[in-house]
Amino acid sequence: xxxxxxxxxxxxxxxxxxxxxxxxxxxxxxxxxxxxxxxxxxxxxxxxxxxxxxxxxxxxxxxxxxxxxxxxxxxxxxxxxxxxxxxxxxxxxxxxxxxxxxxxxxxxxxxxxxxxxxxxxxxxxxxxxxxxxxxxxxxxxxxxxxxxxxxxxxxxxxxxxxxxxxxxxxxxxxxxxxxxxxxxxxxxxxxxxxxxxxxxxxxxxxxxxxxxxxxxxxxxxxxxxxxxxxxxxxxxxxxxxxxxxxxxxxxxxxxxxxxxxxxxxxxxxxxxxxxxxxxxxxxxxxxxxxxxxxxxxxxxxxxxxxxxxxxxxxxxxxxxxxxxxxxxxxxxxxxxxxxxxxxxxxxxxxxxxxxxxxxxxxxxxxxxxxxxxxxxxxxxxxxxxxxxxxxxxxxxxxxxxxxxxxxxxxxxxxxxxxxxxxxxxxxxxxxxxxxxxxxxxxxxxxxxxxxxxxxxxxxxxxxxxxxxxxxxxxxxxxxxxxxxxxxxxxxxxxxxxxxxxxxxxxxxxxxxxxxxxxxxxxxxxxxxxxxxxxxxxxxxxxxxxxxxxxxxxxxxxxxxxxxxxxxxxxxxxxxxxxxxxxxxxxxxxxxxxxxxxxxxxxxxxxxxxxxxxxxxxxxxxxxxxxxxxx
Ligand SMILES: Cc1ncc(C[n+]2csc(CCOP(=O)(O)OP(=O)(O)O)c2C)c(N)n1
Ligand SMILES: [Mg+2]
Numbered sequence: 001x002x003x004x005x006x007x008x009x010x011x012x013x014x015x016x017x018x019x020x021x022x023x024x025x026x027x028x029x030x031x032x033x034x035x036x037x038x039x040x041x042x043x044x045x046x047x048x049x050x051x052x053x054x055x056x057x058x059x060x061x062x063x064x065x066x067x068x069x070x071x072x073x074x075x076x077x078x079x080x081x082x083x084x085x086x087x088x089x090x091x092x093x094x095x096x097x098x099x100x101x102x103x104x105x106x107x108x109x110x111x112x113x114x115x116x117x118x119x120x121x122x123x124x125x126x127x128x129x130x131x132x133x134x135x136x137x138x139x140x141x142x143x144x145x146x147x148x149x150x151x152x153x154x155x156x157x158x159x160x161x162x163x164x165x166x167x168x169x170x171x172x173x174x175x176x177x178x179x180x181x182x183x184x185x186x187x188x189x190x191x192x193x194x195x196x197x198x199x200x201x202x203x204x205x206x207x208x209x210x211x212x213x214x215x216x217x218x219x220x221x222x223x224x225x226x227x228x229x230x231x232x233x234x235x236x237x238x239x240x241x242x243x244x245x246x247x248x249x250x251x252x253x254x255x256x257x258x259x260x261x262x263x264x265x266x267x268x269x270x271x272x273x274x275x276x277x278x279x280x281x282x283x284x285x286x287x288x289x290x291x292x293x294x295x296x297x298x299x300x301x302x303x304x305x306x307x308x309x310x311x312x313x314x315x316x317x318x319x320x321x322x323x324x325x326x327x328x329x330x331x332x333x334x335x336x337x338x339x340x341x342x343x344x345x346x347x348x349x350x351x352x353x354x355x356x357x358x359x360x361x362x363x364x365x366x367x368x369x370x371x372x373x374x375x376x377x378x379x380x381x382x383x384x385x386x387x388x389x390x391x392x393x394x395x396x397x398x399x400x401x402x403x404x405x406x407x408x409x410x411x412x413x414x415x416x417x418x419x420x421x422x423x424x425x426x427x428x429x430x431x432x433x434x435x436x437x438x439x440x441x442x443x444x445x446x447x448x449x450x451x452x453x454x455x456x457x458x459x460x461x462x463x464x465x466x467x468x469x470x471x472x473x474x475x476x477x478x479x480x481x482x483x484x485x486x487x488x489x490x491x492x493x494x495x496x497x498x499x500x501x502x503x504x505x506x507x508x509x510x511x512x513x514x515x516x517x518x519x520x521x522x523x524x525x526x527x528x529x530x531x532x533x534x535x536x537x538x539x540x541x542x543x544x545x546x547x548x549x550x551x552x553x554x555x556x557x558x559x560x561x562x563x564x565x566x567x568x569x570x571x572x573x574x575x576x577x578x579x580x581x582x583x584x585x586x587x588x589x590x591x592x593x594x595x596x597x598x599x600x601x602x603x604x605x606x607x608x609x610x611x612x613x614x615x616x617x618x619x620x621x622x623x624x625x626x627x628x629x630x
Contacts, residue, residue, distance in 0.1 A: 039216070042216065043186075043217040044217070046212060046213070046214045047213075048210060048212050050075045050209040050210065051083070052178075052182045052213070052215050053185055053204065054080055054082075057085055059186070060110070060139075060186060062112050063478040064086045064474075064478055065080060065085060065088070065114050065141070066095070066103070066112070067088075067093070067114035067115050067141075068096065068116065070117075070157075071116075072145070072157070072206035073143045075210050076143075087114075088502070090470065091501060093115045093124040097127025098464075098466075099111065099473060099475075100112055100127075101467075102434065102471030102472060102475040103478055104138055107478060110139045110188075110192040113140050113141070114142075115140070115142055117143050117159065117203075118161065121159070122159070122164065125165075126464050128140065129462045130459045133462045134459065135198060136197060137198065138192060138198075140202070141202055142165065142204070144174075144203045145158045145206070147208075148205075162174045168199065169200055171191050173188055173200070173202045175203060184202045187220050190220050190222060225368075227366065228363055228365055231362060232363055232365065232370065234361045236377055236381065239268065239321065239344065241319070245270075245314075245316070246269075246318075246319045246320075247273065247294065247306050247317030247319070247340070248261070248322075249294065250282060250322075250323050250325060251274065251275040251322075251325025251367075252275065252281075253323060254274075254324045254325075255278065255324075255453050258281055258283070260372060261282050262282050262286055267381060268381060269385065269389060270317075271290045271317070271389065272290065273292065273293060273302040275292070275293070276330065276460045278324070280451070280454060285451050287393065288389075288390070290396070291446070293445075295337040296336055296599075297442075299447075300396065300400050300446075301399075305392060305396060319340060321346070322343065322344070322347075326349075327357060330461055331460060333593050333597050334597040336597070336600050340357075345357070345359045345361075346362075346367060404420070409561035410586075413559065413582075413584045414558060414585065415589055416515055416589060419487070419513065419515065419582055419584075420440070420448050420487070423485065426565065426572050430452050430455060430482060431484065432454075432456075432457070432482060433457070434467075434471050434475070434485070436465065436487065437466075437467070437522070438487075439522040441458055442591050442594065443591060445593075457471060457475075466492045466494075468492065469486055469488065469496045469499050469512060472512075476503070476509065476510050484508075485510065485511040486512050486513060486514075487515070488513070488514055489517070490517065490519075504551045505552075507576060511571050511577070512578065514544070514579065514582065517585070517586055519539055520536075521537075523536075523537045525586075530617075532621060534630055538629070545557070547579065548578075553578060553579050554574055554577065567580070
């Protein structure tokens with residue numbers, strides 16, 4: 001969280017609001033429409049707080065507001081309707097935050113939610129937390145209890161609403177007067193997007209929504225994106241050293257600069273690996289793209305190409321150029337990406353720089369500006385085409401693809417890797433895929449090839465189960481002609497399944513692919529190795545056909561691998577929402593992420609901790625009458 005930036009943003013917002021106050025003092029009587037026309041882009045004229053807030057949302061290009069109205073915001077929702085601002089009623093505020101997140105990740109612009117104070121806020125916290133940790137821009141419009149002379153004690157929803165939001169938001173703007181409303185909303189959009197994006201809340205006491213004022217509120221001044229020239233020059237010196245082999249690790253910060261990223265890779269003849277949220281920043285079928293991560297937890301081609309092959313000491317990379325990325329636990333497989341000899345780390349948030357790997361230079365810069373400048377300095381860093389590198393990448397990718405195409409059927413269901421292969425084969429390349437917190441997320445990150453930016457989404461760093469269903473619905477709402485699908489587990493589905501009713505009500509044709517194994521397989525994988533038994537991991541057997549019928553969506557069931565492709569295709573081609581239950585047999589499917597993380601984690605245990613674990617495992621292994629699982 002960039003606190004200094006937030007403070008500066010807040011000050012700017014207050015300055016704007018102050019201008020409005022001065023304008024109010026100077027104005028007399030209702031303003032004429034002709035005056036408003038002279039101020040395009042301003043919230044201008046006499047109106048209510050709710051109207052000014054709605055105008056500000058419209059001026060910021062809001063495509064949809066997700067949420068649930070309450071007594072505190074009925075004035076606002078009525079104004080959305082009056083001003084034709086699109087909105088979507090959800091079933092739970094967790095979903096509203098996830099939908100705004102799905103909107104933000106798929107469009108690159110802030111997603112908007114609107115919730116009541118108290119339970120509306122507490123319900124939305126998990127989704128806002130996901131957006132905060134995953135750098136997703138969101139603007140939360142939140143009502144608050146009434147303030148002022150007439151305010152009563154013990155009002156409904158009178159929790160510490162501003163304080164509740166602070167830990168999950170980049171910044172919170174508490175509005176105190178009606179005049180501050182549009183300035184605060186517009187500042188929130190700016191703050192959500194600048195530097196490292198994230199969620200921002202505007203908290204409005206409900207009585208201000210029905211007050212009127214004369215508004216003269218201009219758009220806030222945009223901040224210049226960061227660029228540290230001195231550090232850039234130092235980075236250039238490192239990248240110009242032709243004795244070193246460069247690898248690029250690209251994150252979400254590169255997502256809208258795919259052309260520049262690919263050009264930089266070609267200029268440096270550098271293989272490109274991405275973080276999970278960076279998937280799609282470079283088309284993964286590009287000759288220099290190697291997939292996700294570069295450690296033993298991630299895509300095998302990335303590991304082989306970055307670490308180098310055994311017996312070929314000069315084949316790995318020696319200089320890492322990390323752009324628009326932080327080295328988070330999940331994406332690095334518990335910090336399993338190795339430390340190269342040289343590291344240049346570029347990011348828009350200085351708090352992310354140099355925190356995990358040792359760096360030669362940290363460049364506080366916007367990824368797009370950095371890439372643009374790097375390309376302008378082409379002559380200093382250009383390398384001749386490395387045909388050997390390209391051939392090695394092609395070979396390792398072909399090997400990985402062979403594995404994907406030859407998945408053996410599971411004994412009592414479908415292998416999840418086959419599902420990933422089938423989804424890739426049958427979804428168009430511009431389809432949006434929302435994955436979830438099931439063990440299959442790591443298989444998908446490893447094997448699902450993404451060729452377009454902003455088409456693959458995962459709740460990475462908060463790992464909030466149930467995220468994919470609402471996030472996909474939120475995205476489908478503003479991408480009507482695009483195929484949208486979820487890849488989720490039965491446990492995740494149980495957390496947010498009610499939202500499928502929203503897809504049915506609104507005819508949003510999302511395809512909900514559910515891997516059903518009646519269990520938290522993820523937890524089982526972790527528990528079995530450490531405890532030789534499982535606890536609290538078995539789920540109910542659900543009648544999915546009845547569930548789909550109850551929601552009013554179409555239903556498809558896949559029980560055998562042989563029918564997988566046809567049924568996946570059938571669901572994708574169906575014009576409405578479909579619930580697809582895939583009877584899943586995780587069987588002995590190995591997951592590189594789990595294995596690598598387990599190894600790293602156990603490597604960090606103290607000798608005493610290891611001894612205790614081993615003694616317990618030994619004792620349980622010898623026990624002839626083990627306790628039942630779960
Ligand atoms: C809200 C929340 N609660 C608990 C967890 C811990 N957790 C991570 S994955 C998981 C199980 C997911 O189950 P399911 O969707 O069935 O996928 P599977 O494990 O079977 O692949 C749990 C409980 C979490 N990440 N988020
Ligand atoms: Mg499961």
